[in-house]
Amino acid sequence: MQDVPIVLIIVILFSLYILGSAIRILNEYERGVVFRLGRMVGVRGPGLILLVPIIEKMVKVSLRTVVMDVPPQDVITEDNVSIKVNAVIYFRVIQPEKAIIEVENFMVATSQISQTTLRSVLGQSELDDLLSQREKINHRLQEIIDSQTEPWGIKVSNVEVKQIDLPQEMQRAMARQAEAERERRSKVIAAEGEFQASQRLSDAAKVLSDQPSALTLRYLQTLREIAVENNSTTIFPVPIDLLKPFMQQPDKKIDQ
Template structure:
């Protein structure tokens, strides 16, 4: 059975149409995007799902991607070209770089950058190599911000550096169609001699704080002791004062009772002389208790006067 020329042409035409249709079909995965150029100029960005482009006229524009791979124990940058743009959040873990701080200390800093492609068209056309541009900008900004700080402040200012880097990366990322979600400083490696000096400085600082605390404790103890001694002296003085007052009141009461005893009209001078003489005689045995020999002036007239007062008191009032 021979095919007619017309039927053969129709079959060939249908086959070409099928090939043309199949060739133009493009399936884009979720979280991916494809930039399409028509005759060398931007045409559209394919969304996830089934898309159709004109074969041989519409072509996807490739994007350069820079990644690091471990080759021979070293991290080596490898640049590849991909037709599909990954719109998921991506981490860029760039290797450590040397940074000189404000006090001229060279440290090695390793950072990580998290970003996400928001506008695939800008990511393709605004920069020749998106990942490389982001990495170089991050390293430059990192050196600039860390170079303004001294080494001691560097360790406590990680969050401040991260925030400043994110602001700088956002400004450039908006132009490149990229959103920088987070910037993190992973490691800060300092030279061994600097680390040893910092360790000694920390030990000296801890010793200084211990001395300050010890001195403060001793000062507080001395103040408390002085306050206690002061309070004790005050209490002793108040006790002596009250004892003297009570003694004076007792003597006064004794004099008044002697004057009024038996309704006798006694002269006050005799009663006072009697009491003084009695106190003087009671004191004499206790004078030499604290020593073997005691020298004191002996006034016979005073003793005799006291005895005379006692005698006069015992005789009673004059009639």
């Protein structure tokens, strides 16, 4: 009679174990890949899942977007510049059964394929393209990685190159190049300004030559500008036309 409670306790514990192994609860963003005696029988979830104890097993897979950092990679560009580049990749599982069956560990596999693709694509580009055409390179990386991970039931939504580390020598060379470019632009702008100013002065000279009275008005305007300041000296401009007879007299004497 004393053995009856012990047997009952064992039966109760075993029943609880069986019940616990048969009931699974999956969140909204999770799916369960169910295997029955080693064969996949389907994808279940979310909510309450009932499994046949011992016979069925379930592997949970998250459907949320995963943000994965690609470790810094040493890359030699097409123009033989050694750089270090890291990136970030956004992907999610859209077919849980393939993510479990087709690859052993889809997280590690996606990380490795991202690293090799990053080195391969950037190694085929020049440094100027990496710095100026970042969006184009990101799109190309996304297409290649997405096509390689598609058999695993993974969708790569975006790939972004985060940082490009340049050698110190290259940074100094690029700084000198940028400084030279800025100096060239400043000289071009100054020369363009001088050219436009000379054109305006030439136009003004033509107007003054056609209208002699305009030159007198200009003289008066200049006197007005000088008189505004507190100067003790007053300048009276003398028209050049008054000096022409005196300048022509020596020539007449020579002719005589």
